[in-house]
Amino acid sequence: MPHSLPLNPIPPHSTQQSPQPAQSTFKSRPTHHTRHTTYDPNLTKIDYSLSAQYGESMSNSQELREKLNLTQPEAAALAGVSLATWRRWEDDSASVSDSTRTKCEKVLNREHAAIVRAEENAQHFEQTWTESTVVTPRQAYALTVVLHGWADTELDPWIDGDMDQPLHEMGPFARIDRRVMFHVGENKAWAAKASERCRAVAEEIEQGVLPFNRAGCYFDELLMAAALHEVAELMADIPELFEEIPSRVRREPEPDDEDEDDDHDYGLSDNNWSSVSDYFDDMCRWDEWEVPFYPNHPLLATVLALHHPFAWFNPEEGTGAGYLQRLSGQVVDGASMTE
DSSP states (O other): OOOOOOSSOOOOOTTOOOOOOOOOSOSSOOOTTOOOOOOOTTGGGSOOOHHHHHGGGGOOHHHHHHHTTOOHHHHHHHHTSOHHHHHHHHHOGGGSOHHHHHHHHHHHHHHHHHHHHHHHHHHHHHHHHTTOSSSOHHHHHHHHHHHHHHIIIIIHHHHTTOOOSOGGGSGGGTTSOHHHHHTTTTOHHHHHHHHHHHHHHHHHHHTTOOGGGSOBOHHHHHHHHHHTTTHHHHHHHOGGGGTTSOOOOOOOOOTTOSOTTOOHHHHOOTTOHHHHHHHHHHHOSSTTTTGGGSTTOTTHHHHHHHSOGGGTTSOBOOOOTTHHHHHHTSEETTEETTO
8 A cells, every 4th residue: 555645735736736725714713712611412503603602792894803813805715705895894784785795794604603613622522532542632623623614614605606716726625636626627516515524524533433434435535635734734823722632742652561563652642643644544445545635646547537526425345455556557466566
């Protein structure tokens, strides 16, 4: 099985350089609203609207935006409107059309929802993942924050027509090889299914289950490959999101440790994403789980010909270890050509 992808951001394809989407979800978020609550498995059903949280005292749009630590240009980009239009809306909401007003209001509501969900879920992760030898509680939490963020602040708004960027600049697809998106285009039904899987996988992780732990669709493991490219930056940029979860640092083996040959647990720490990537590579049910995120991977065209993106959501058994070797001709009838 090939070695896992490097965790440094993938450089832009030499022939596919495109502007990055607006940074929407978790950049330098404030800590004004931190709460200590019991984990709620029905969290997505809670009313996260700003009016419900703050009442009439928070009715001023500028005050809401500043409380979310968004600049006017950032908010306008998220709403898919010009800076001048955003400013007009903040000054007088009646001065813009109903559709524009809805776009601007959605930005503030969904940004706030992302923050509240992150804060209210935090305590649950220590209980669920503290004994894990695969990811730390903070790492599991970071994965769900990224997945929920893609669904809430990029894919859903794009589907609703609130974002002007093409689909290949949204969420998990911003780093994917553009050859994948040739087959998808601007298909909103496909994007809606992608958003659905982002939430489903995030909710499974909240309950202590990774996509690699059960049979499922290829897209779920693909999401893990995409998330690995954002989680380290998220944890570095917004450390306050993780303050309620005890940190884990690398520990050295004791002389009398029984499992001296198993050093994975010793290397497990919040900042060690390379170990997580390697472990995911060992656990994967789909040998090609990372292929779309390699720049110009030579086997991507073959993978796409055999497994169209429209079929990525089908629950299947997976291709298994050695699949990429067989595609490349390095294995014939189960035996290596070098043997």
